[in-house]
Amino acid sequence: MTALALDLPLPREGLSRRFSDALYARRGLLLTLLLVPPLLWLGVVYVGSLVALLLQSFFSIDEFSGTIVREFTLKTYAELLAPANLDVILRTILIAACVTLASGVLAFPVAYYAARYARGRLKAAFYLAVMMPLWSSYLVKVYAWKLLLAREGAVAWTAERVGATPAVDALLALPVIGGPSLSVSYLGQFLVFIYLWLPFMILPIQAALERVPGSLIEASADLGAAPGQTFRTVILPLAMPGLAAGSIFTFSLTLGDYILPQIIGPSTLLIGQTVYVLQGTAGNIPLAAAFAVVPIVVMALYLTAAKRLGAFDAF
Amino acid sequence: MRSSAPSIRAAAPGVQAAKRSRAPLALKIAAGASLLFLHLPLLFVVLYAFTTEERSYQFPPPGLTLKWFAVAWGRPDVWRALTLSLQVAAVATAIALVLGTLAAGALARTRFFGREAVSLLIILPIALPGIITGIALRSAYSLVEIPFSFWTIVIGHATFCVVVVHNNAVARLRRLSPSIIEASYDLGADSLQTFRYVVLPNLGTALLAGGMLAFALSFDEVIVTTFTAGQQATLPIWMLNELIRPRQRPVTNVVAVIVIALTVLPILAAYYLTREEGPSAGRM
Amino acid sequence: MSVHAPRPQAAAAAHPLASPRDCAVGFSGVARHFGAVRAVDGVDLEVRAGEFFAMLGPSGSGKTTCLRLIAGFEQPDAGEIRIFGEPVAGIPPYRRAVNTVFQDYALFPHLDVIGNVAYGLRIRGVARAERERLAREALALVKLVGFDHRRPAQLSGGQRQRVALARALVNRPKVLLLDEPLGALDLKLREEMQVELKSLQRALGLTFVFVTHDQGEALSMSDRVAVFDHGRIVQVGTPEEVYERPRNRFVAAFVGGSNVLEPDAAARFGGPPRVASLRPEAIAVRPPGEPAGEGRVALDGTCLEVQYQGASRRVIADCAGLRLAALVPAASLRDLRPGEPLRLSWSPASLHPMEDER
Numbered sequence: 001m002t003a004l005a006l007d008l009p010l011p012r013e014g015l016s017r018r019f020s021d022a023l024y025a026r027r028g029l030l031l032t033l034l035l036v037p038p039l040l041w042l043g044v045v046y047v048g049s050l051v052a053l054l055l056q057s058f059f060s061i062d063e064f065s066g067t068i069v070r071e072f073t074l075k076t077y078a079e080l081l082a083p084a085n086l087d088v089i090l091r092t093i094l095i096a097a098c099v100t101l102a103s104g105v106l107a108f109p110v111a112y113y114a115a116r117y118a119r120g121r122l123k124a125a126f127y128l129a130v131m132m133p134l135w136s137s138y139l140v141k142v143y144a145w146k147l148l149l150a151r152e153g154a155v156a157w158t159a160e161r162v163g164a165t166p167a168v169d170a171l172l173a174l175p176v177i178g179g180p181s182l183s184v185s186y187l188g189q190f191l192v193f194i195y196l197w198l199p200f201m202i203l204p205i206q207a208a209l210e211r212v213p214g215s216l217i218e219a220s221a222d223l224g225a226a227p228g229q230t231f232r233t234v235i236l237p238l239a240m241p242g243l244a245a246g247s248i249f250t251f252s253l254t255l256g257d258y259i260l261p262q263i264i265g266p267s268t269l270l271i272g273q274t275v276y277v278l279q280g281t282a283g284n285i286p287l288a289a290a291f292a293v294v295p296i297v298v299m300a301l302y303l304t305a306a307k308r309l310g311a312f313d314a315f
Numbered sequence: 316m317r318s319s320a321p322s323i324r325a326a327a328p329g330v331q332a333a334k335r336s337r338a339p340l341a342l343k344i345a346a347g348a349s350l351l352f353l354h355l356p357l358l359f360v361v362l363y364a365f366t367t368e369e370r371s372y373q374f375p376p377p378g379l380t381l382k383w384f385a386v387a388w389g390r391p392d393v394w395r396a397l398t399l400s401l402q403v404a405a406v407a408t409a410i411a412l413v414l415g416t417l418a419a420g421a422l423a424r425t426r427f428f429g430r431e432a433v434s435l436l437i438i439l440p441i442a443l444p445g446i447i448t449g450i451a452l453r454s455a456y457s458l459v460e461i462p463f464s465f466w467t468i469v470i471g472h473a474t475f476c477v478v479v480v481h482n483n484a485v486a487r488l489r490r491l492s493p494s495i496i497e498a499s500y501d502l503g504a505d506s507l508q509t510f511r512y513v514v515l516p517n518l519g520t521a522l523l524a525g526g527m528l529a530f531a532l533s534f535d536e537v538i539v540t541t542f543t544a545g546q547q548a549t550l551p552i553w554m555l556n557e558l559i560r561p562r563q564r565p566v567t568n569v570v571a572v573i574v575i576a577l578t579v580l581p582i583l584a585a586y587y588l589t590r591e592e593g594p595s596a597g598r599m
Numbered sequence: 600m601s602v603h604a605p606r607p608q609a610a611a612a613a614h615p616l617a618s619p620r621d622c623a624v625g626f627s628g629v630a631r632h633f634g635a636v637r638a639v640d641g642v643d644l645e646v647r648a649g650e651f652f653a654m655l656g657p658s659g660s661g662k663t664t665c666l667r668l669i670a671g672f673e674q675p676d677a678g679e680i681r682i683f684g685e686p687v688a689g690i691p692p693y694r695r696a697v698n699t700v701f702q703d704y705a706l707f708p709h710l711d712v713i714g715n716v717a718y719g720l721r722i723r724g725v726a727r728a729e730r731e732r733l734a735r736e737a738l739a740l741v742k743l744v745g746f747d748h749r750r751p752a753q754l755s756g757g758q759r760q761r762v763a764l765a766r767a768l769v770n771r772p773k774v775l776l777l778d779e780p781l782g783a784l785d786l787k788l789r790e791e792m793q794v795e796l797k798s799l800q801r802a803l804g805l806t807f808v809f810v811t812h813d814q815g816e817a818l819s820m821s822d823r824v825a826v827f828d829h830g831r832i833v834q835v836g837t838p839e840e841v842y843e844r845p846r847n848r849f850v851a852a853f854v855g856g857s858n859v860l861e862p863d864a865a866a867r868f869g870g871p872p873r874v875a876s877l878r879p880e881a882i883a884v885r886p887p888g889e890p891a892g893e894g895r896v897a898l899d900g901t902c903l904e905v906q907y908q909g910a911s912r913r914v915i916a917d918c919a920g921l922r923l924a925a926l927v928p929a930a931s932l933r934d935l936r937p938g939e940p941l942r943l944s945w946s947p948a949s950l951h952p953m954e955d956e957r
Binding site: 016017019021037038041045052055056106109113117133137139144146195198202255279 | 354363372418433437440442444445448450457459474506528532535555571
């Protein structure tokens with residue numbers, strides 16, 4: 001270290017250095033270079049498709065030739081108001097709401113336990129236990145329930161063993177939601193919807209609860225509140241953003257689902273199935289597009305309401 | 316000076332006894348039951364792959380056998396579907412890795428006008444229900460008159476896989492001390508050298524995790540794929556057709572087990588790679 | 600108008616480019632704004648080759664920004680910066696013969712100690728065996744031997760700091776920049792490192808530019824100190840000059856916590872009618888009524904507080920509305936309690952008149 005002259009070799013000049021010099025000279029060039037490819041892709045492919053969807057919904061189909069008439073019209077949207085179609089829309093929204101409520105109730109204990117009582121390894125195990133089903137194949141999950149809910153399947157067998165068959169039959173005898181068997185009734189469909197979306201509800205609630213400082217609950221107890229009161233007045237309000245966030249997932253996913261209703265549930269159609277059927281063999285893309293816009297509008301309204309409730313404060 | 320505020324703990328002796336570390340039994344049971352509810356169905360699927368019963372979903376299975384694995388091995392349509400799925404997943408993941416990393420580089424630390432809008436745009440493909448993305452792509456293909464092909468599937472998959480890679484990359488980049496990039500410049504490395512010798516090694520496992528999650532996501536995607544595949548069948552589409560019109564039920568079960576295995580492993584691996592980042596990293 | 604008025608240490612500062620070979624770093628009218636915030640607001644500076652130069656000031660005073668301007672992480676909005684006479688406008692950090700020791704050390708987590716230290720050499724294309732030898736040499740210089748293959752996460756704060764230092768030194772920079780490098784260390788380690796850094800700098804003969812908010816550190820280590828306030832340099836000088844002869848209230852208060860007397864009070868005690876600084880250690884505390892000594896000023900007052908500082912005591916007193924602090928050896932003080940009367944005294948020469956501008 002005695003010689004202090006710069007006797008070390010200088011780095012080699014090259015394209016890389018000159019490019020870096022250019023980046024240094026122009027602030028913002030790097031940002032532009034980084035953003036252009038993804039934005040280009042997403043802008044053209046994704047936003048472009050959404051625009052195409054919107055466009056198609058304003059076209060109509062020629063009844064005789066079956067081809068798409070590319071002229072602006074509101075006729076297709078008007079078709080949505082036909083009783084059969086309106087029925088589909090309302091039915092789907094109702095199911096989505098029920099599923100959301102039930103998921104919230106079922107998700108809360110898991111989320112609460114994981115957030116407040118699980119520590120270290122147990123917490124990691126819980127996290128994994130919720131993540132795994134979330135990431136597992138949607139189709140396999142639906143298929144699993146088809147196996148379970150079949151007349152000769154595991155659920156019926158367990159019910160028989162436990163002597164719960166009369167209870168199950170009574171449930172199936174209920175109007176509207178019942179049916180000949182669980183796998184072709186709204187009841188069964190409802191159950192599987194909850195199963196599919198439960199992880200989506202657990203994780204946001206857990207995240208919201210973890211943000212609640214333990215000292216708040218202790219303070220509430222310290223001030224004399226019974227555990228039930230503490231729950232109602234302290235914990236539940238603070239968990240609301242998580243509940244709202246989770247509900248966005250469950251609501252939106254139910255609105256658009258077309259696979260589960262095909263496999264489990266009665267033969268009446270939901271929005272998703274209608275879209276699928278319309279764009280398939282029928283080739284009625286404009287009407288399919290119009291139907292697809294409905295969940296978008298519903299979710300936009302729901303998101304605005306959720307924002308007021310503070311679902312996005314956590315992010 | 317001694318504090319003169321009297322303690323009011325005496326008012327609620329029972330509550331004080333309930334220590335924070337012990338959860339009420341009812342809560343534990345409820346939580347456990349929900350978790351069981353989540354996992355049991357998948358275990359059943361695995362069980363059914365070994366059943367000897369061919370025509371129904373009889374429970375309990377009359378017998379257990381391995382023969383269906385051999386049968387599935389011999390089915391050419393299963394192989395075609397599997398190959399297509401793997402190819403699509405590979406290409407879509409590659410595209411998503413590039414686009415997701417670029418976007419993460421831009422969004423991780425720099426504040427710029429429209430940053431939140433870009434964030435939203437990246438997450439939108441996965442935030443909107445699959446059917447919207449599916450029908451939107453379908454509309455676009457119809458409008459521009461592009462016929463269905465390998466690439467129509469890949470385009471759809473790459474679009475929603477970007478966010479998965481992006482989130483993992485951003486989580487990691489935020490954890491890195493920003494001064495190490497400056498330190499690299501300070502020591503004589505230019506931008507590309509810094510990327511190669513400092514950024515990439517530190518980003519490596521996050522990209523690996525993101526890539527694996529993207530692969531898993533693409534591999535078992537069916538909702539958007541049915542709209543963009545036309546007559547082709549990826550493995551999930553094959554399964555969907557089997558669900559609606561079953562040919563050999565146990566073979567479907569075997570395929571289901573394969574799908575479980577091929578998606579569980581990358582997810583577990585991705586989890587272990589990004590453990591330190593906390594819950595937000597592996598999220599969609 | 601008094602002969603006493605200190606003119607700005609002008610000759611050198613007037614033209615930073617006066618003698619390029621001796622001027623390691625020269626700032627001329629440099630400014631850097633972040634939106635409405637003027638982080639650096641017209642700074643002229645000259646760091647001489649081979650000196651240990653400290654930039655001292657509170658948080659947000661612009662000293663770190665100046666350091667980053669020298670390194671090249673920021674570019675000035677106005678003015679010129681020269682390093683050994685060469686203008687560096689538009690020259691990226693990787694082309695400057697300057698190395699930085701960062702406040703958080705910025706060690707590469709994916710490389711071991713040797714990999715970190717040899718990084719700069721690797722970029723230059725030095726062969727592996729040679730660069731590892733040079734790296735070990737640098738590590739020996741900073742007294743960190745035997746940790747070659749540890750990762751930064753396995754090192755303590757003091758050890759990481761030495762690695763950061765070695766990593767910078769191994770590249771033989773013309774100027775070494777240090778950004779509050781001792782901030783995260785505990786007191787004992789900090790004192791140790793102060794001595795080591797100083798001896799290292801002297802042994803190597805490099806120019807060190809050192810940023811700190813700790814005036815004790817700046818005074819004990821540096822050859823010259825620049826005191827920063829709100830983006831400007833208010834005084835440059837040797838530690839003695841800055842401490843004994845502060846230029847204005849800010850320097851007086853920031854460097855050593857001096858008493859600041861308003862012009863009328865200063866005039867009362869025999870000084871010119873200007874703002875003046877009076878060092879606490881220049882004031883003696885005696886019982887009331889005791890004669891102060893020849894030529895000394897005597898002032899009676901009441902004790903407000905006595906702060907225990909080990910070998911010394913800091914006495915805060917109120918003298919007819921004037922609040923003064925005195926620093927006296929513990930032994931000289933007998934049993935003084937708050938509320939008791941006392942007498943302060945000092946020599947008029949200790950009163951140092953200052954300029955009354957910001």
